[in-house]
Every structure is written in C-alpha cells, then in structure tokens.
Amino acid sequence: MTTTEPQLEPRHAHDLEDEAAVGTPFTNAKLGIWMFLSSDFMFFGAFIAAFLLYRSRPQPGVTLFDVVDIPFTSATSFVLLMSSLTMVLSLAAIRRGDMRRMRLWLVMTAVFGMIFLGGQIFEFTTFYREGFTLDGNLNGSTFFVLTGLHGLHVTAGIVWLGTLWMLSVQNRLTTHDEQKIEIAGLYWHFVDVIWIVIFMIVYLVPAPG
C-alpha cells in the first residue's frame, strides 16, 4: 500500500523551469507540527505575561519566593533537559536503522519526563503544605496555572512517546517512520524549551523588592 507524501518535495515537473517549483522543503507533517508549536508558544506566552504582571504586585500570603527550593527544581530541570538529549538520540537511532536503540532512548525520554512530573507533583504538594496555593494569592494563581499547563503538556508528550513505543514493539513502526519520531521529538523539545523559559522567569529571576 502506497502512502506517498503528496508534497514531499516542491513540485517540479521535469521540463518546466525552476519557476514551476512550488511548495516548501518541509513535509506536510513537519510543517504542520511547527505551525502547532508556534500556536502553543503564543498560548504559554499569555500565561507567562500574566505571571510577570502579578509577581511584583503587593499581595498577602505565601509567595513562591518563600517556598521555592532551587536545588530541587534545578535537579528536575536537569532531568527534563537530559530527556531532550535522549529524544534526539532516539531520532538518530531510527535514522541509522537501529530500532532497538530507538525504543531504548524513547523509553528513557518518557522515563525522564515522568521523573520530571514526579518532581513537579512533589514540589506542588510541598508548596501547598507550606501555604502557597492556587487560590491563595496572585502569585499562586499564575504560578500553578502556568506550571500546571506545562505539566499537562509533558503528560501528553509522555502518552505520545508511549504510543510510539507501543507501535514499535508491535512492529507497526519501521525505519520508514522516522518522521513520526521526528515530529514527536519536535513537540518534546518544544516542551523542554518552554520549561527553559519558565525556569528562568519564574524561579531564577530575583524576587521583587
């Protein structure tokens, strides 16, 4: 069964001049995911803006700066960063034709993602116990919604990677499917990049006043 990409390369009938070549060098799926990521980028931007708006307002109660644990969050951030490495190694593996290694790195990526999430959950429950909550003050509302949405994105990514892994184990993924890994990878890296931004803006920027 042929599943030919209709626009793998720009159309170019052989005896037409170059001007007949139309299209982009990206496949449909790759162009599509980049469009989606652009959109998601705006989504996070709005929440980051709200966080920035509210971080320096005088407000009662416990704020992030009272409860933050930089060493812990640095560790979980490091784990997420490493998951980007394992993701790109997975892609490199399938490009080499090494399905076993691809699966291995895929699993490692998902595992690192789960460790990150576990860290987030631990962190959030600790915050709640220490009085820093979603409904406590502006800082809390903006923090938990922003990082919570990021966590949901990580979760969706883990489900995605898990699905790919399952398909591969069932032999429904072949070396011709490297694009599927690449697309998942782009999403995963995006989620990592968003965390790079969040980690800096939310955790590391000095507390106001």
Added chain:
Amino acid sequence: MTEASDNAPSEEELPPDAKEEGAVATLTTTAVGAPPKEAPVPHSGHQHDLSPFGYVMIALGLCVLTALEVGLWYLEGNQTELFGWKLFSDGWIVFYLGVLALAKFIIVAGWYMHLAGDAPIFRRYFTVGGIGAFILFLIVLRALM
C-alpha cells in the same frame, strides 16, 4: 487517454523514500523532481546530522549553561563591583539569565529541533515571529503595568 501527463512518473517510479507513513496517499500523480537549489531533501540524507557524541556534547553544554543560571541565583545580593558597577545587581542578573536562557533556547531549537540545518526560510520565519511575539508581549505588559 494517452495524452496524459507524460511527465508524471507512475507511482512505482517515485523514489522509495518518498513513501512515508502518516502522509496522505497519492493525492497526485505529478512528477516529483529535483528540489530547488537551496532546500535540502526534507526527510533523509541529513548530512548535517550530528553524531550521538555531538548531541551529548551539546547536552553537556546545556548543563553548563544551566549550572551558570543556577549559580546566578545563588549570587543574588552579591555585592561584587567592577569599576563601580554592581556586577550582580537584580537588573544585571535578569540580563545574564536572559542571555543564558536565550542561548539554551537557540541551542535546543537549532540543534535538537534541527532548525539550524533546515532551510533558511524557516529560520527567518521563526526568528521574525519570535521577535515579533516578544515585542507584542512587551507592549501588552507595558499597557498593563
């Protein structure tokens, strides 16, 4: 009946790596010829792919940048001065953090997401878009604050 697209190769003639999962089935019988000069072949033959070692090196670089970022957090309130400038005032720290975060952003987008190796048009699109979005949010924050 024979007038048809003489230039269109039948399905079988399409190069094998043109067949891809997740793509729509042959919606066209048009010829797929050589790509235009600038664009690399989309999915395979990434001559600019790094070796696994290369990716690990990049990861190490990212770790170093992260360590620097975290280090800056510990340097908050530090009073070191250089020619009368407080090196680690809040404002400067935000600046350094911004530079480091931007560097990490560019490295991940460029090398893990392969934007550096892809067609220049996309680099331009994302750079312009990114700067545009950043400016837009600066305006919004300015209007709000």
Added chain:
Amino acid sequence: MTVTAEPPVVAHPSEELTGVANILKRPTKTHGFWSWFTTVDHKKIGLLYIITGVIFFVFAGLEALLIRLQLAGPNGTILTADQYNQLFTMHGTTMVFLVGMPIAVGFGNYLVPLQIGARDVAFPRINMLGYWVFLFGGLFLYSGFLGWNAPNTGWFGYTPLSSTPESAGFLPGDGASYWTIGLIILGIGSTTSAINFITTCLNMRAPGMTLMRMPIFTWMLLIIAFLTLFAIPVVTAALVMVYMSREFGALFFTGAAGAEPLLYQHLFWLFGHPEVYILILPGMGIVSEILPVFSRKPLFGYTVMVFSGLAIGFLGWGVWAHHMFATGLGPVTVTAFSLATMTIAIPTGVKIFNWVGTVWGGSLSFTSPMLYSLGFIAMFTIGGLSGVTHSISPADTQQTDSYYVVAHFHYVLFGGLVFAIFGGMTFWFPKVYNRMMNEKLGKLGFWLMFIGFNVTFFPMHFLGLQGQPRRTYTYPEEAGWTTLNGIVTAGAFLIALSVLVFVINAFYSWKKGPVAGPDPWDARTLEWSIASPPPEYNFAEIPRVTSRDEFWHRKYTEDDEGRLVRLPAGAAPAIEEPRDDVHVHLPSPSYYPLILALGLPIMGYGAVYTTYWLVALGAIVFLFGLYGWAVEPDAE
C-alpha cells in the same frame, strides 16, 4: 517520462480492511447518508461546515428577532433581563464562532484545494475532526439553553462578571462556564483547521502555481489561517484563566486580591481584533473572485490586494486597545492605538479602490452574486467609515457601548461578510450541485436583504448617538427612542424574510434548477475547469499552471486591440473532460475523527460541573479515538 498510456485506473473506494488489527472495521462508503459521518473528502466537509453554519445563522437570527421584539417598544416584557442577556450573548457568540468562522472555513475547505489544483487538503482526517469539534462545540454551547442556563456575559465575557464563582452570588447559572469551555473546544477545531490550510496552501499547490498566482480567495484564507493560529491561543489562555477563577478560585481577575482589572480585556481583544479580520478577509476574498467574473476583467491590482491583505493581517495585531478606549488606559496608550487604528484603514481602503477599479470599464452583468458583491463594497465602506470615527478616541468615548457601535460592526459584518456569504453561496451553488439558483428569487432575496439590512441598522447610528446603550434589555419611553427602535425591528423581520427566500430558492433550485454544467458563469479560476459537481479526486490530472487566472487564459487570449478572443477547444480543452478511467488512491474514510471529537464535549461537561468521572470518561473516548487514529493508515 514515456508517452505510453498511463496506467488507467478507476477511482476506487478503499477496500475492506484485512489483517491489520483495527479496533473498528474501517468504513468504506464514500457515498450515501452514512458516508457524511466518516468522510475525509474536503468537498463534503466544506459543505457540512457551510450548511451547519447556515443553520446556526438561522438560530442566531431567531435570537436577534427575539431581541428586536423585546426592544420594539419601551419597557418590553417579552423577555426578562436574564433571558435577554443570554440571547444577546448567544447571538453574538453564534454569529462569530458558529457562523462567520465556520462558513469561511467551509468555503475554504471546498474551494482552496480546487483553486490550487490539489486533490485534498494536507490532513484530511484532521479536517474532518475540525468539523466535528465545531458541531459538538456549538451544540455544547447551546445545551446551556436547557433551563435558561446559556452563556450570559456577552460574546466577549468580560471579567470579573464572568470569572466570579457562581457561589459569590453575582450571576446565577453556569452560563459563563459553558461559554469558556465551549469556546476552548471550538478553539481546538479552529487551530486544527488553520494548520491544515497553511500546510495545504504552502505545500500542495499544483506545479507552476506560485504564491502570486493563487486566487485571492485562497490568499485570504492563508492569511486568516495564520491569524487564527496566533490569535486563538491567546483567547484560549484568557478563557482558561476565567474557568480556573470560576471553578478553582484562581485570582486572575479578583480585584480584592490586587488583580489587574484590565488583564482579561487586553488578552481578549488581542485575540478579538485579529478575529474580526479573520471574519472579514474571507468575505473580501469571495468578493474578489466574483467581481472579476461579472466584469469580465481581471481583478485590479492583484499584487496590491495580496499585500494589503497581509498588511491588514499584520497591523491587526497592533490595534486591539481601541476596544478599550473608555477603560482608563491613559493618553499615551490611547493615542498610540488611535493612530494605529487609523493606519489600518489604509490597506482596507486600498482594497475598496481596487474593487472599484475592477468593475470600472468592465462588461458588467448584474447577477445575484454580483449584486451581493457590489452591496458588500457599499455597505462595508459605510461600516468602515463609522469604524474610522471610532478610531478617533475622543469621539469613541461617546460612541462606545452605544448602538452606534452595533451599527458599525453590523455594517461591516452583515453588510460585509454576510452579503459575501450569500453572494458566494449563489455563485458556487452551480459548481456544487450542478444546478443554477433561480435568478428571480435570487434578486428578490438580495433586494429584500439589502433593504431590510439598511432599515435595521442605519437607524442604529442615530440611536447610538442619541444615547441608547448596548446590551440593555429595555429602555424608558421618555428616552424618545421608540420610533426608531420600531423601525429597526420591522427591518429585522424583513431580513428574516429575505433569508427565507434564499432558503426556498436553495431547496427549489437543488431539486429543479436548470442544469449548470462545469462553467456556467464563464469564470476564471481552476474550480470551474472540472465537472459540476467535481469528481471525488478533483482533477484527473493535476493541472500545470502558467499564469494567474489560469483557467481564463486557457479559454481566452487577447487580440492586438486588447479584445478578448475565445480560444478554440482543440487539443488542450480548458475544461477537463469527464473520464471514467482515473485511478487515484484517495485517503479513506474514518470513524476516528468523530470519536475523538466526541470526547471533547464529554470532558467539557465534566469541566463545567467539575465532575471528574465525566472528565475521565471523555478522556477515555478521546484517547480511544486518538489511538485508533494513530494506528490506522491514511488510506487502504
């Protein structure tokens, strides 16, 4: 590259699934009633969008009629204040999200692949998903009417009225929760459509169709796809903030906690202003297709039309706060946005001049589509002029929140977009159904609509300047607005009559209209070069494009004096002959877009009532759909 016979093949529907363990057996029918539930054909999907959009248009129209009955005289008693709030909220929400955007997407779906010489869009199943998400999102919003619990905080949902939890006692009912969740769901559909259109336009054009040879309608769809892609996430973020405030006590908009009262408005209008361009640009695209055909001249200034569309799309991001001139932004901010708003009138005005330039000196035929398009130019200009008066912030401080604004946006959206939609439906009806719509009924419908529309909305300029506020369910006798309001209400019923005439025309023509053939209007773009209705595969051979208005240039050339000369049919007929030997592998129908989409409203109800098992159930349905989709191949 041989000259021998290419493999002749009949367009075959997908074969039955064998072997591969699919959870559901793949549907196979591409015709018949049930095929409409599983189709991935862009033409069917386009029709679904348009027809569903028209049905919602009727709902919104009925809501408007109820509003007008209530306001026909002072101290109306037909509706309570709360019911009135729900009706005007749903009227606006429906028109923007369930009529304007979907019908534009519907036209785009049907036409863009045809206009660029492709066989379908880039992601056919995602295309279908977009439709189901639209339908289910719309039904979800409307389900609030059960028990008069519909959204009731205006189509813009300003906080803190919308974001205060119901328990606080300011606003009874779950309407605002239905609204936020419903719009979040709809936003998902819009985003997927946007991604589809962008990828399709960029990647799937026929050989030789450079971007500057694309029809203007396609260009407009490409631009609004980008606008949608970037604007919808901003409003989705705002809606999430409202939802979290309502249901989980988040403090985004709580004044007592020190929140910024204007945060929501900035986020909403950051979306809201590009949104109005998302609404109108397709209408402009439609008009840009119709005018040249009935002037027998090419569009005047194609390049400028493209760049002004791009300019509108780009500048549209910089004017949002003109919706907030009366909120205390401060003189610097207000001035900046005032100037930016005036600037955006420039590319818009350029378009108007180009349309005039198109018909100027042309050989005009005043068919119904032409009448609607000319009406568009006139009415949109009026709306644009009142818009320019809004840009002057001191004047706007008087106009804002009054009926003057209602007049303005109805002139641009009804006199603009709706006229274009009716014109477009009449224009492309023959392509879709191979029948001409009745011209007499068409003209009657147009004139009824034109007169009804102006009788309804022109007096609103005066009412607004006389002080009648928006969004208020009644007014006192002493205000002196009674006469004009009575006239407005009469006009509204005239509009309703005109829509009825159109619907009757559509049904009658569908059954009994004269056969149209492929090119009844002697038109210019590629969709007219194939049979009516187009075969499933669209083009037996992907066309090779050598110029703008490719189809026109296959039919005509010009003699030395610039007169049109019809080319003989000869060896390269302009219109593709019908063939029964085309073998094209098309994407197969699928259940999964429907199933996936179904998960969303279920999760939605769970979210509105914070019932976690419902959310879980919806998530299971969603994930089932997702997994099945991932596993099934595009075509079999």
